[in-house]
Amino acid sequence: MTPEQKIALIRKSLERGGTHEWEDFLPGLRTGAFQLFDNDHGVCLTEILKSPRKKHLHCWVTAGELPGVMDLSSRVEQHALDHGCDFMTTIGRFGWEAILPKYGWKKTDMVFTKELTHG
DSSP states (O other), X not given: OOHHHHHHHHHHHHHHHOSXXXXXXXXXXXHTSXXXXXXXXXXXXXXXXXXXXXXXXXXXXXXXXXXGGGGGHHHHHHHHHHTTOSEXXXXXXXXXXXXXXXXXXXXXXXXXXXXXXXX
Protein backbone atom coordinates (compact mmCIF):
# COMPACT_ATOMS: atom_id res chain seq x y z
CA MET A 1 0.00 0.00 0.00
CA THR A 2 1.47 3.34 -1.02
CA PRO A 3 1.55 6.45 1.20
CA GLU A 4 -1.06 8.02 -1.07
CA GLN A 5 -3.37 5.02 -0.59
CA LYS A 6 -2.96 5.27 3.18
CA ILE A 7 -3.81 8.98 3.14
CA ALA A 8 -6.87 8.17 1.02
CA LEU A 9 -7.99 5.63 3.66
CA ILE A 10 -7.58 8.24 6.39
CA ARG A 11 -9.50 10.85 4.37
CA LYS A 12 -12.34 8.41 3.77
CA SER A 13 -12.55 7.44 7.44
CA LEU A 14 -12.56 11.07 8.56
CA GLU A 15 -15.47 11.87 6.24
CA ARG A 16 -17.78 9.81 8.47
CA GLY A 17 -17.53 12.17 11.43
CA GLY A 18 -16.81 15.36 9.55
CA THR A 19 -14.92 16.83 12.51
CA HIS A 20 -11.44 16.62 10.98
CA GLU A 21 -9.71 16.38 7.64
CA TRP A 22 -6.27 14.95 6.91
CA GLU A 23 -4.78 18.44 6.81
CA ASP A 24 -5.97 19.05 10.38
CA PHE A 25 -3.62 16.32 11.60
CA LEU A 26 -0.49 17.43 9.74
CA PRO A 27 0.70 20.05 12.28
CA GLY A 28 0.13 17.59 15.13
CA LEU A 29 2.00 14.85 13.31
CA ARG A 30 4.95 17.22 12.89
CA THR A 31 5.00 18.11 16.61
CA GLY A 32 4.25 14.60 17.87
CA ALA A 33 0.80 15.48 19.25
CA PHE A 34 -0.60 12.87 16.84
CA GLN A 35 1.06 9.60 15.92
CA LEU A 36 0.87 7.61 12.70
CA PHE A 37 1.49 3.86 12.64
CA ASP A 38 1.48 1.99 9.36
CA ASN A 39 2.49 -1.20 7.60
CA ASP A 40 1.92 -2.70 4.17
CA HIS A 41 -1.74 -3.36 5.00
CA GLY A 42 -3.02 -0.21 6.63
CA VAL A 43 -2.72 2.70 8.97
CA CYS A 44 -3.60 3.83 12.50
CA LEU A 45 -3.74 7.51 13.51
CA THR A 46 -3.60 8.16 17.28
CA GLU A 47 -3.51 10.88 19.91
CA ILE A 48 -2.63 10.73 23.61
CA LEU A 49 -5.23 12.49 25.75
CA LYS A 50 -4.90 13.52 29.39
CA SER A 51 -7.75 13.89 31.84
CA PRO A 52 -7.41 14.89 35.51
CA ARG A 53 -7.09 11.27 36.66
CA LYS A 54 -5.95 9.18 33.71
CA LYS A 55 -4.13 9.29 30.41
CA HIS A 56 -5.28 7.35 27.37
CA LEU A 57 -4.44 6.80 23.75
CA HIS A 58 -7.28 7.41 21.30
CA CYS A 59 -7.20 5.71 17.90
CA TRP A 60 -8.77 8.24 15.52
CA VAL A 61 -8.47 6.10 12.43
CA THR A 62 -7.67 2.45 11.92
CA ALA A 63 -8.13 1.47 8.30
CA GLY A 64 -6.85 -1.03 5.79
CA GLU A 65 -6.86 -4.73 5.08
CA LEU A 66 -7.60 -7.20 7.90
CA PRO A 67 -5.93 -8.98 9.59
CA GLY A 68 -2.74 -7.19 8.53
CA VAL A 69 -3.95 -3.84 9.80
CA MET A 70 -4.49 -5.42 13.22
CA ASP A 71 -0.79 -6.30 13.25
CA LEU A 72 -0.30 -2.62 14.09
CA SER A 73 -2.02 -3.08 17.45
CA SER A 74 1.07 -4.31 19.31
CA ARG A 75 3.09 -1.25 18.22
CA VAL A 76 0.24 1.11 19.12
CA GLU A 77 -0.26 -0.55 22.51
CA GLN A 78 3.46 -0.41 23.27
CA HIS A 79 3.48 3.31 22.38
CA ALA A 80 0.59 3.86 24.81
CA LEU A 81 2.41 1.96 27.57
CA ASP A 82 5.68 3.82 26.90
CA HIS A 83 3.81 7.10 27.41
CA GLY A 84 2.09 6.10 30.65
CA CYS A 85 -1.40 5.55 29.25
CA ASP A 86 -3.92 3.68 31.35
CA PHE A 87 -6.14 2.53 28.47
CA MET A 88 -6.92 2.99 24.78
CA THR A 89 -10.14 4.08 23.06
CA THR A 90 -11.53 4.14 19.55
CA ILE A 91 -14.80 4.89 17.80
CA GLY A 92 -15.60 2.89 14.71
CA ARG A 93 -18.14 1.39 12.41
CA PHE A 94 -20.39 -1.38 13.71
CA GLY A 95 -18.28 -4.03 11.94
CA TRP A 96 -15.45 -3.48 14.41
CA GLU A 97 -17.65 -4.92 17.17
CA ALA A 98 -17.05 -8.42 15.79
CA ILE A 99 -13.30 -7.91 15.28
CA LEU A 100 -11.90 -5.94 18.21
CA PRO A 101 -12.72 -8.41 21.04
CA LYS A 102 -10.37 -10.90 19.36
CA TYR A 103 -7.59 -8.38 20.08
CA GLY A 104 -8.46 -7.69 23.71
CA TRP A 105 -10.85 -4.78 23.25
CA LYS A 106 -14.23 -4.67 24.99
CA LYS A 107 -17.28 -2.57 24.30
CA THR A 108 -17.82 -0.26 27.26
CA ASP A 109 -20.13 2.43 25.89
CA MET A 110 -22.10 3.48 22.87
CA VAL A 111 -21.79 6.78 21.04
CA PHE A 112 -24.90 8.70 20.08
CA THR A 113 -24.90 11.82 17.96
CA LYS A 114 -27.53 14.45 17.33
CA GLU A 115 -27.17 16.98 14.56
CA LEU A 116 -28.03 20.54 15.57
CA THR A 117 -29.39 23.29 13.37
CA HIS A 118 -28.49 26.88 14.07
CA GLY A 119 -30.67 29.74 13.28
